[in-house]
Amino acid sequence: MTESKPPKVFISYAWEEDTKNWTREFAARLRSDGVDTILDQWHVIPGDSLPEFMEKSVSESDFVLVICTPAYKRKSESEHPSGVVYEKGVITGELFVKRNQRKFIPILQKGKWGNAAPSWILAKTYIDLSDDPYSKNNYMDLLRTLYSEREFAPPLGSKPDFSKPATKQKKRIKPVFVKKNSHHLKKTNIFVETIKTNVQKTVFGIVLIGFASLVVFGLPSLFSQTESAPEPTKTAEIIPSKITLDQPSETFTPLVPSKTSVPTRTPTNTTVPTLTPTKTSTPTPTPLPDAFSDIDPAGNPVSMRLVPEGEFIMGSNADDALAECKKNRDDQYCDINWFTNEEPPHIVDIDSFYIDQYEVTNTLYKACVEASVCKAPNEIASYTRPNYYWEPQFNNYPVINVDWFQAKAYCEWRGADLPSEAQWEKAARGTDARIYPWGDGISCGKVNYDGCAGDTKAVDSYESGKSPYGIYNMSGNVWEWVDDWYSAYPGNTTIDSRYGIDKVKRGGSFGIVGDYSLSSFRLSFFPDHDGSNTGFRCARDVTP
Incomplete structure (x- = not known):
């Protein structure tokens, strides 16, 4: 079978x-x-x-x-x-x-x-x-x-034959079984015979008395009564019991996968500049830019860093990103299609702007919630800490479990905005096309990634992992929302159903392998996605 x-x-x-x-x-x-x-x-x-x-x-x-x-x-x-x-x-x-x-x-x-x-x-x-x-x-x-193995109702029988008169069923008496012991059996037989004799005598007496009563009192009345219709038997009214469904009192007030949807690589016929990032073990240091102290509406100072105007190389060659992936994991777990949305590398010229030196913290975000502008994070727990959002020891850690809309609301409350993809990438890699914010090579000494810490760390961690502009944790710790809708770079002819539907996250997180922490890596997500690995930082134009 x-x-x-x-x-x-x-x-x-x-x-x-x-x-x-x-x-x-x-x-x-x-x-x-x-x-x-x-x-x-x-x-x-x-x-x-x-x-x-x-x-x-x-x-x-x-x-x-x-x-x-x-x-x-x-x-x-x-x-x-x-x-x-x-x-x-x-x-x-x-x-x-x-x-x-x-x-x-x-x-x-x-x-x-x-x-x-x-x-x-x-x-x-x-x-x-x-x-x-x-x-x-x-x-x-x-x-x-x-498995369709639930208990089902018993089979349905056939319809009774209503043309036949109902026969009165004799009441079946359950037999009493007596233990087969001669002593008990003898006593039992004597008891039964005694009862039988007494019953017979009693029945004979009752019949004799009843016949005498009928002769004296009953016969005349039988012949004097007229026949009358029997009084109808009253049937008790059947009232169905009320069934109360235990329904919730609340009324109306699909599985967002965390996998990145990356398009299948399609050959691009457009001629694009071939720009190979310079990979040196000791990148040329960029002069420390000016600092700016923003003040939020609650009076909290927020450290920001200036990113000067000018050109930089945005994006990467997928082959280069694939080669970096193979440094961090086995070849079989690297796929060039993960990186095709970074193509082609192209020159972008942007104006000066300020960007938060650190990821937005629990303390800063709480101020917006207390002002009744921001919604509280969708969960208070981090990956390993059940009361992460409220415990004072994590005040200087990145706020997490916020979606794009919550991040956007906070930045606007501050008079700022989420950084664009271009702003974020220039702040992360500078003008010399760095693979990571610090240059080449990745390790737990420079970035919180791939389980190095197992959860978020304070936003001022990893001094040696700063970007050319002195900005912390542009790689690892938490993914960071940016302002843009997910779309193809100029010259990339690949078609992706997520374009115009998703927003973009950047930078990788504490649980992500190194190739996701590349300065050029792009991750698309529905804007209402949140998680214990997702936070953000803000940016603002230079004040005239």
Whole structure:
């Protein structure tokens, strides 16, 4: 007998660091239990189209598990475009057009149901896996559902034959079994015979008395009564019990993958300048620029550095970036398509501007929240610290778990803005096309990357890793939002479905391998993405 095909499942979730890890472990457990589980962390590679992946995965899967968290609800119901919003469109389209309700199973992973479930899934029954560790019984209930092994109603019998008169069934008396012991059996028989004799005498007496009463009192009345219709038997009114559904009181107030969507390399016919960055172990130091102390509306000083006007080389040759990648990991884990969006290297001439010397800290961001201008970070925990945002020892650490909109709101509150891609890259690499802010070679002594520290560090860490303009952590620590929409550089003819939809992050983070920390590396993300590895800094024009 051929073995049945395993159920195929796609998981939709919001991209948060803790939810991402939980979902990966959950998906691995499902696969170990024979469920063919599709997860973006395993099945999306650079160059793939995320919209196409989402649509295909939802359409071809037997089930879609929706991991419900407060962040999933918030992003799903947001007006801003995101991966969760796109997945919501795909899912609700199939829900309301194909009416295939049972294909979509909500999983409560964090919080209360009313706070974690989007309005379009709120009325569905769900599997509760919010405990830590989650309930084994609930998990098995999910598996039984996926394998169609749930307990079903018993088979339906045939219709009774109503033409035949109903026969009165004799009441069956459950037999009493007596232990086969001669002593007990003898006593039992004597007891039974005694009862039998007494019963017979009693019955004979009752019958005799009843007959005498009938003769004396009953016969005359029987002949004197007239026949009357029997009084109808009153039947008790059946009132259905009221069923109260335990629905959440809250009302309405797709899985953003953290993988970078990188286009497949397409030959560029446009002639572009061949500019090979100078790679020297001892780069020529740039004179320290002027400093500027900005003051936010709450009175907090913010150190900024001047980046002078002029030309610099922006972007890189993908072949050079690939060669740098191979210095940090095995060749098989490096793909030239990761770097084609940096092409071609081109000359950009920009005006002078100021940029924050350090990433925006928890303390500075709190001032904007307290002024009721900024929204608090979407999570207070860092990768390893549960109360990171509030603990005083991390006041001088970068604020994290903020999306592009939150970063933009803070900078505008200060009278500044997010830096453009060009501003950010010039501030990171200077005018001599440095591979990293300090020059060549990468190590834990210069940058917080690839697990060197395992989490964020103070914003004034790594003195030896400063950029030519004295700016800290332009590589590593946290990814930094920039102002631009994701688009192709002039002369790059590659088509990418993420153009005009994503925003851009720069600089790498504490958990990222060195090739992502290159000064020219570009990472595209939906603007409402946040995470424990994402922060920002601000820039402003030079005051006349």
